[in-house]
Amino acid sequence: MSELRHVGTSPARPDAADKVSGKARYIHDLVRPGMLHGKIKFSDQAHARIAHVDTSRAARLPGVRAVITAYDTPEVRIGFLRDNFALKKGKVRQFRDEIAAVAAIDPDIAAEAVELIRVEYEPLPAVFTAEEAMRDGAQLVHEVDPNGRPRTTNLMPLRYHHQAGDLEAARRAARFVAEGTYSTPRIQQTCMGTAGCIAEFDGKHELTIWAKTQIPFLAQRDFIRALEDMGLQGKNARVIVPCLGGGFGTGLDTHAYEFIAILLAHASGRPVRIVYSREEEFAFLSPRQESTVTVREGCDERGRLLFREVDVLQDNGAYGSWGATFPSVMMLPATSLYRVGATRFDAKLVYTNNTYCQAMRGYGNPEVTWAVESNLDELARAAGIDALELRRINCNQPGETTPMGLKVTTCGLDRCLESSGKRLAWSDKRGKSSRDAPGKRRGVGLASLIHVGGSGRIYRSDASGIILKLDDFGNVNAYYGGVEMGQGLHSALSLMVADALGVLPERVIINPTDTGTCPWDVGTHASRGAFMAGKTAELAAAKLRARIFELAEVIFPEEVEKSLARYRREHPGYTPPSFDVRAASKRERFELRDSVLTLRGAPDEAWLRLELGRFLRAAHFRENGEMLFAQSFYDPSTELPDWTKGMGNMSVTYAYGTQGVEVEVDEETGDVRILKAVAVHDVGRVLNRQALEGQIYGALVQGIGYGMTEEVKVRDGRILNPGFRDYKIPTVGEIDFPVELEFVETADRDGPFGAKGVGEPGLVPTAPAIANAIYDAVGVRIHDLPITSEKVLAALRAKREAEKKGA
Amino acid sequence: MKTEITFFVNDAEVTAAIGPRERLVDVLRGALGLTGTKEGCSEGECGACTVLVDGRPVNSCLFPALEIEGKRVTTIEGLEGPGAALSELQRAFVECGGVQCGFCTPGMILSTKALLEERPRPSDQEIREALRGNLCRCTGYVQIVASVKRAAEKIAAAGEEGDGHE
Numbered sequence: 001m002s003e004l005r006h007v008g009t010s011p012a013r014p015d016a017a018d019k020v021s022g023k024a025r026y027i028h029d030l031v032r033p034g035m036l037h038g039k040i041k042f043s044d045q046a047h048a049r050i051a052h053v054d055t056s057r058a059a060r061l062p063g064v065r066a067v068i069t070a071y072d073t074p075e076v077r078i079g080f081l082r083d084n085f086a087l088k089k090g091k092v093r094q095f096r097d098e099i100a101a102v103a104a105i106d107p108d109i110a111a112e113a114v115e116l117i118r119v120e121y122e123p124l125p126a127v128f129t130a131e132e133a134m135r136d137g138a139q140l141v142h143e144v145d146p147n148g149r150p151r152t153t154n155l156m157p158l159r160y161h162h163q164a165g166d167l168e169a170a171r172r173a174a175r176f177v178a179e180g181t182y183s184t185p186r187i188q189q190t191c192m193g194t195a196g197c198i199a200e201f202d203g204k205h206e207l208t209i210w211a212k213t214q215i216p217f218l219a220q221r222d223f224i225r226a227l228e229d230m231g232l233q234g235k236n237a238r239v240i241v242p243c244l245g246g247g248f249g250t251g252l253d254t255h256a257y258e259f260i261a262i263l264l265a266h267a268s269g270r271p272v273r274i275v276y277s278r279e280e281e282f283a284f285l286s287p288r289q290e291s292t293v294t295v296r297e298g299c300d301e302r303g304r305l306l307f308r309e310v311d312v313l314q315d316n317g318a319y320g321s322w323g324a325t326f327p328s329v330m331m332l333p334a335t336s337l338y339r340v341g342a343t344r345f346d347a348k349l350v351y352t353n354n355t356y357c358q359a360m361r362g363y364g365n366p367e368v369t370w371a372v373e374s375n376l377d378e379l380a381r382a383a384g385i386d387a388l389e390l391r392r393i394n395c396n397q398p399g400e401t402t403p404m405g406l407k408v409t410t411c412g413l414d415r416c417l418e419s420s421g422k423r424l425a426w427s428d429k430r431g432k433s434s435r436d437a438p439g440k441r442r443g444v445g446l447a448s449l450i451h452v453g454g455s456g457r458i459y460r461s462d463a464s465g466i467i468l469k470l471d472d473f474g475n476v477n478a479y480y481g482g483v484e485m486g487q488g489l490h491s492a493l494s495l496m497v498a499d500a501l502g503v504l505p506e507r508v509i510i511n512p513t514d515t516g517t518c519p520w521d522v523g524t525h526a527s528r529g530a531f532m533a534g535k536t537a538e539l540a541a542a543k544l545r546a547r548i549f550e551l552a553e554v555i556f557p558e559e560v561e562k563s564l565a566r567y568r569r570e571h572p573g574y575t576p577p578s579f580d581v582r583a584a585s586k587r588e589r590f591e592l593r594d595s596v597l598t599l600r601g602a603p604d605e606a607w608l609r610l611e612l613g614r615f616l617r618a619a620h621f622r623e624n625g626e627m628l629f630a631q632s633f634y635d636p637s638t639e640l641p642d643w644t645k646g647m648g649n650m651s652v653t654y655a656y657g658t659q660g661v662e663v664e665v666d667e668e669t670g671d672v673r674i675l676k677a678v679a680v681h682d683v684g685r686v687l688n689r690q691a692l693e694g695q696i697y698g699a700l701v702q703g704i705g706y707g708m709t710e711e712v713k714v715r716d717g718r719i720l721n722p723g724f725r726d727y728k729i730p731t732v733g734e735i736d737f738p739v740e741l742e743f744v745e746t747a748d749r750d751g752p753f754g755a756k757g758v759g760e761p762g763l764v765p766t767a768p769a770i771a772n773a774i775y776d777a778v779g780v781r782i783h784d785l786p787i788t789s790e791k792v793l794a795a796l797r798a799k800r801e802a803e804k805k806g807a
Numbered sequence: 808m809k810t811e812i813t814f815f816v817n818d819a820e821v822t823a824a825i826g827p828r829e830r831l832v833d834v835l836r837g838a839l840g841l842t843g844t845k846e847g848c849s850e851g852e853c854g855a856c857t858v859l860v861d862g863r864p865v866n867s868c869l870f871p872a873l874e875i876e877g878k879r880v881t882t883i884e885g886l887e888g889p890g891a892a893l894s895e896l897q898r899a900f901v902e903c904g905g906v907q908c909g910f911c912t913p914g915m916i917l918s919t920k921a922l923l924e925e926r927p928r929p930s931d932q933e934i935r936e937a938l939r940g941n942l943c944r945c946t947g948y949v950q951i952v953a954s955v956k957r958a959a960e961k962i963a964a965a966g967e968e969g970d971g972h973e
Contacts, residue, residue, distance in 0.1 A: 010904075012902055013901075013906060015906075015909070016901040017901060018909075019909030020893065020897040020898075020906060020912055020913075022842070022843015025842070026910065029836075190944050192845075192855060192942065192944050192945075193845070193910040244908060245909070246908045246910065246945060486907035486910075486945045488907065694907055702947070723848065724848055724853055724942065725850065729944060731948075732938045732939060735949065736931075736935060739947070739949055
């Protein structure tokens with residue numbers, strides 16, 4: 001590795017110029033010759049038998065090129081539980097079930113054709129809450145499992161259990177105990193660029209699909225399986241990822257619309273694009289899982305956490321996505337946020353006739369951190385210990401192994417806590433509930449997080465690979481299978497390749513993610529993008545440097561002697577310093593830095609500096625010439641936990657952080673205003689400061705939306721607010737307070753350049769920090785997100801009533 | 808039944824046949840191939856499709872295309888100078904990290920352009936007011952506000968030198 005020249009700096013993102021000039025091409029902008037426009041007919045019943053589907057009028061509409069249903073296409077199963085279908089036959093289980101689809105020559109005709117499809121239903125009783133769905137004799141959402149065996153319950157076939165330590169003894173020994181039930185809503189990821197794809201078959205029936213995905217290689221596998229279901233054995237599905245208008249977890253699964261586009265392309269013989277409108281995205285794309293979390297935890301008289309028990313219930317909706325594995329990550333905060341003696345975690349997921357849910361940033365972590373960190377403030381209050389002090393007493397430490405078996409290598413949590421406290425003026429403000437204006441009170445609160453920081457093994461491979469291909473001009477073409485979705489993966493990767501190899505960052509060209517050219521990658525999730533990209537870059541760059549230095553023993557003296565001859569022609573009278581280049585040209589003496597090859601210990605002369613492009617041309621255009629490229633494939637040394645035991649070191653390192661806010665609560669209206677936010681994160685090492693700041697600011701503000709305004713409202717399975725008018729994400733108008741960021745650099749031994757993953761952490765502790773600050777201001781505890789003015793006002797009124805009665 | 812109308816896009820005269828239900832965003836992205844304008848919600852709530860009509864920001868997803876006759880439209884493609892050189896405004900977004908996924912960026916930049924033409928040195932509050940209708944899910948807006956301030960400074964400095972093309 002070269003010395004660090006670029007890692008830690010703040011250059012602009014490589015794709016910024018395209019994005020500010022309208023040149024970036026998203027799925028909505030791509031057009032293929034002869035392309036048709038696909039549109040889906042969705043169910044308008046939550047649970048019903050499909051009695052009859054009549055597509056005849058749609059098929060007769062001029063301009064329509066294909067109309068498909070489950071009755072005239074092969075069955076294509078989707079989802080890792082194989083419980084979902086591209087098109088539904090027999091019955092629908094949620095409002096958004098796909099019944100039919102059309103492909104037409106323009107989007108208006110496609111929309112008109114879908115309107116002409118008639119579906120007759122026989123309604124069935126439906127279940128819309130987890131509690132209802134779990135009752136004896138409840139209506140079953142799925143009568144049979146994927147193997148055709150009868151089901152007897154709506155519980156999903158996923159079991160999550162963890163227990164460690166002597167829980168019974170710890171419960172008895174606890175001096176103080178706090179218990180509470182906390183809930184989180186379904187929220188929409190709301191990528192600004194909606195979902196979509198283009199599917200196209202070539203003359204040999206090989207598929208190319210441009211997909212808005214975070215998992216190109218798992219998608220390739222899913223699509224190939226679909227091709228097999230369609231009778232296209234032995235055919236490839238090439239997945240190409242265009243510019244993504246955000247991801248946030250929506251790309252972790254393959255979706256029915258993608259398989260429908262494939263079926264339509266096959267039926268019509270033409271490329272087919274399906275792009276969701278915003279209304280479709282809200283109504284028909286899976287939101288984040290909702291949750292109900294009960295926490296019970298206790299400490300001794302000195303505040304040491306003796307036990308923590310966490311029970312989770314999730315209304316999953318009608319089908320399984322990877323979102324149904326949220327509990328795998330929920331176990332991290334449940335068992336390993338702060339040092340806890342004995343721990344238990346149990347989660348149940350239930351099928352209902354609500355919209356099925358999927359992943360979003362943080363993947364279960366925010367749900368449980370919301371509960372654990374809210375409840376920890378309650379425990380602090382019960383124990384009469386300052387809430388920040390309680391956290392520091394129990395702070396995670398380097399070298400510990402947590403109850404779940406997480407091996408903590410580096411950990412900057414105590415510094416995150418301490419610094420957040422200072423930045424919030426904790427000792428001056430906490431518990432003082434100052435009243436700055438009539439009816440308005442201020443308070444401060446904070447919360448922390450632990451998250452996977454060195455990838456996260458939730459699949460049998462947790463690997464990534466890279467190819468670095470050098471060309472005659474000194475360009476480094478990188479082929480990496482991870483996905484840039486806006487988060488800044490390419491910013492971090494270009495700097496890491498630059499420093500790992502010793503080239504200028506602007507000579508690093510990151511090619512589009514394409515299963516046809518990039519090595520396999522499990523996906524861009526678990527905050528693993530920059531971490532894994534950097535690890536692979538380090539490994540591949542080391543191979544290239546070794547080969548460059550080996551070849552340089554011969555090439556370097558030849559080339560610099562030519563340079564010297566030229567220099568002497570141009571500078572008559574120049575006397576070179578006495579230096580034997582040939583003798584000095586030993587591989588261990590070479591240095592490559594910012595695309596220039598030099599010899600350590602050589603005189604500082606221009607002719608002794610060899611530009612990389614010229615070196616590469618000399619290596620190429622000679623007898624037995626050689627082009628240089630290298631690959632690496634890295635699978636971290638982590639464990640895939642056994643989820644029924646809840647034990648396993650799923651990441652090579654863990655990220656920590658603390659976020660805090662000062663709020664002002666209007667006691668008359670319940671309005672909560674944030675006056676200041678702080679975020680202090682253990683990031684291992686800053687790679688690209690600007691991109692890192694962007695990740696934390698962005699996630700923190702998403703956390704504010706999650707905490708205060710966002711909720712997919714559902715009545716009897718139907719989504720009531722499918723648009724930005726009624727679904728409020730934060731606007732710039734609400735972010736009218738200072739946000740202070742600080743990065744703790746713990747130089748992780750396993751991270752690339754010492755870095756940890758940071759993509760998700762900023763979202764995780766935001767909501768409980770707000771709730772804890774509200775309690776500090778006005779003494780009410782909100783248990784259910786989002787924390788709306790109505791909820792705060794109702795809690796304030798209930799508190800006043802209780803106080804009146806008490807008095 | 809299409810009507811032929813003439814208008815100006817990025818200072819070039821354009822004649823297009825427009826259907827009665829077409830919106831400005833359809834004409835820009837479709838017939839004119841100016842896909843830099845993004846459609847994010849189709850109901851005027853997200854601001855991704857913001858373009859300038861006679862210098863004022865409008866949601867092109869709500870703007871009936873027939874009403875554009877004789878007007879001057881500025882899209883993101885019209886901001887670059889000769890040789891595709893980024894304008895000071897665009898450069899400020901690049902330098903300050905005001906861009907992540909980039910889908911909201913063209914609309915955000917055009918709203919900023921309209922703001923800075925009216926208020927060359929806007930306060931933070933004025934920036935927030937002007938960009939309220941432009942949603943961004945990635946950045947948390949902090950670096951966007953910084954970009955706008957940087958742009959204002961750069962444009963003011965260029966104006967003093969008398970060679971700015973904003």
